């Protein structure tokens with residue numbers, strides 16, 4: 001199994017180009033199922049999750065040509081509507097094919113995603129919304145079996161809680177439904193916005209993009225014709241590199257960033273003592289020798305993202321004082337805490353709160369990655385720690401960070417991928 005050997009204690013310098021956003025690309029790849037024409041996607045991140053979803057399209061009968069950052073997809077030949085366990089168990093975002101498959105083909109089976117390292121992550125709100133649109137759904141043999149013999153109908157959906165994937169599934173389902181769907185309490189994440197814009201640019205009337213109330217007028221079964229879609233920059237990858245600079249007291253430049261999308265992490269880093277220069281889509285971070293502690297609460301966009309919680313906790317481990325971090329979105333997203341403590345951090349947990357007492361130094365150790373963002377927090381800790389850290393189970397990192405060790409090496413980090 002691959003692991004990363006990192007010699008910590010070195011400053012970073014230079015610049016890094018941010019890749020396309022995994023979490024924008026995944027629903028957009030699923031949305032190509034709404035079309036029976038050629039679709040071109042550009043600026044895809046070169047990560048395992050993207051390859052997994054493209055493989056699923058191929059298994060369903062889609063024609064996919066994929067070359068690192070570009071995919072040419074044609075879903076005219078779809079001859080199966082079953083998303084099998086083998087794929088869904090590798091990546092729960094495969095549930096995003098449920099809405100598009102059901103609305104275009106009127107029936108589908110999607111393996112029920114199981115538990116997850118960061119929480120229970122049910123899909124009840126996805127299913128309830130589709131039922132409101134007329135779907136008949138049963139869970140049998142570990143699969144969600146859904147049918148809508150006369151097609152889905154527009155409906156008034158109000159999510160009890162903001163859900164990114166739920167909003168995306170319903171937007172896609174509504175695009176080919178019969179009539180108008182209104183989604184209240186919709187997610188505002190930039191990834192949801194890009195999906196809506198792609199569907200709008202294919203001719204679907206969508207009002208309220210970027211707000212919590214979306215209105216979508218469906219095409220009544222007529223497949224869409226998409227324009228080429230260039231995936232937005234990955235705000236979580238960008239935030240992770242900003243944290244890499246902060247934890248190593250370095251100045252680096254990030255290229256191809258959408259600054260609007262990372263306002264909340266930037267504001268936190270400013271309070272921790274970092275300063276920034278912004279020029280078009282480039283941002284340079286200047287990090288102080290002494291990082292101030294922070295107080296943060298994860299919440300939905302435009303609030304502080306849960307996908308940045310672990311990385312900020314890594315930075316807080318070396319701050320001058322006590323930081324308080326509250327995780328409000330997922331019930332089990334603190335798996336990195338015990339591993340950061342193995343590096344000498346001093347973190348205490350109580351329910352959804354973590355108290356991080358800043359320490360003078362971290363020291364290298366063997367640590368184990370548990371999920372994607374927890375893994376990146378361990379890499380950050382390792383960059384700051386004295387001596388060698390081996391980060392194991394990095395298949396989590398490979399799912400969502402494009403060439404992490406290559407990009408960090410270019411910034412001057414001493415990081416090598418090794419095999420056991």
Ligand code: EPZ
Pocket residue numbers: 023024026093119120121122123124125126127161162163164165166191306307329330331372373400
């Ligand atoms: C998306 O997951 C992201 N994944 C996650 O990123 C991210 O952490 C999350 O949104 C929150 O921002 C993708 O975009 C592929 P949710 P998603 O539905 O859509 C609960 C990463 O590291 N909920 O907004 O699955 C749920 O349990 C990943 O890149 C229900 O209770 O998240 C959670 O507590 C990890 N019932 C909350 O809502 C439902 O039916 C928000 O989840 C759906 C969700």
